[in-house]
Amino acid sequence: MDLQEQPHRRYNPLTxxxxxxxxxxxxxPWQGRVENPAAQDEPAYDPACYLCPGxxxxxxxxxxxxxxQFVFDNDFPALLPDASAGRMNEEELLVAESERGLCRVVCxxxxxxxxxxxxxxxxxxxxxxxxxxxxxxxxxxxNISHVQIFENRGAEMGASNPHPHCQIWANQxxxxxxxxxxxxxxxxxxxxxxxxxCDYLALEQKHAQRIVCENDSFVHLVxxxxxxxxxxxxxxxxxxxxxxxxxxxxxxDLAAILKHLSRRYDDLFSVPFPYSMGFHQxxxxxxxxxxxHLHAHYxxxxxxxxxxxxxxxxxxxxxxxxxxITAEAAAQRLRxxxxx
Ligand SMILES: [Zn+2]
Ligand SMILES: [Zn+2]
Ligand SMILES: [Zn+2]
Numbered sequence: 001m002d003l004q005e006q007p008h009r010r011y012n013p014l015t016x017x018x019x020x021x022x023x024x025x026x027x028x029p030w031q032g033r034v035e036n037p038a039a040q041d042e043p044a045y046d047p048a049c050y051l052c053p054g055x056x057x058x059x060x061x062x063x064x065x066x067x068x069q070f071v072f073d074n075d076f077p078a079l080l081p082d083a084s085a086g087r088m089n090e091e092e093l094l095v096a097e098s099e100r101g102l103c104r105v106v107c108x109x110x111x112x113x114x115x116x117x118x119x120x121x122x123x124x125x126x127x128x129x130x131x132x133x134x135x136x137x138x139x140x141x142x143n144i145s146h147v148q149i150f151e152n153r154g155a156e157m158g159a160s161n162p163h164p165h166c167q168i169w170a171n172q173x174x175x176x177x178x179x180x181x182x183x184x185x186x187x188x189x190x191x192x193x194x195x196x197x198c199d200y201l202a203l204e205q206k207h208a209q210r211i212v213c214e215n216d217s218f219v220h221l222v223x224x225x226x227x228x229x230x231x232x233x234x235x236x237x238x239x240x241x242x243x244x245x246x247x248x249x250x251x252x253d254l255a256a257i258l259k260h261l262s263r264r265y266d267d268l269f270s271v272p273f274p275y276s277m278g279f280h281q282x283x284x285x286x287x288x289x290x291x292x293h294l295h296a297h298y299x300x301x302x303x304x305x306x307x308x309x310x311x312x313x314x315x316x317x318x319x320x321x322x323x324x325i326t327a328e329a330a331a332q333r334l335r336x337x338x339x340x
Contacts, residue, residue: 117262154274217253
């Protein structure tokens, strides 16, 4: 089967879902426009930013004059720790449950105008430690079984503030995506007596077609089943179940590859690349350490240039997701992008 010429569908073993790939629509040579949008000159400190040190937030709290990372409970959280327990079920058609949890914000650094691409590896490293600490602390709380660390970057992804930060939402129950992965990882472990992602990584390293870059501890690749044009997966080489399991050296390597892949994304279309990214890690359930393999998903919306984005609409909402550029071609594009 020629995956570079013919329409086909690819299976995502992590979610059990399929994506339609239509490479025949991209036979023409690459027609990417290189645009150089006006450079956004953000100041190092913005008096109107609710995340900058010393500023007052909407609820009246004043941020400390922090000099490294700053973690605080979200002022407008989507989840509350003390929601009263309840459940409704009317003929298994009208079903609802109460959900407890909490939401935090992590500022990566005091400077308003930095990004992971612009921060040094030494500056990113303590961000990794903060994520690992928060993951461990939140996962050990009563009524919390899942911790989602995620970053929305860019107005295209609905990020309301350019100040470098991420969010952490911790829930009582497993959200949809990790729940699908738990199911798939469990079924695979039962059938093969090994880890799906360990085996997948070995295959990707054997073929070396979709790998964008790697270091001693992590591989950054375009997954075979990617939906978004430049979707990528960051996978730890060692089977660890969470950021808190990483050794000192692995944390350094994670900081280094985070900076590297952010630069690659930025340089692809010569813009600060918008994306949603997040880590998938173990849950508080028994056996989760064996089952979950630390990885991060990157979902960037851009397709051809700084201004041409992909939308999941029409057939994709009603049928299944579809892409034209193959995962292999996307990996090649990212690999070939010279770093400015
Ligand atoms: Zn700021
Ligand atoms: Zn594994
Ligand atoms: Zn995942």
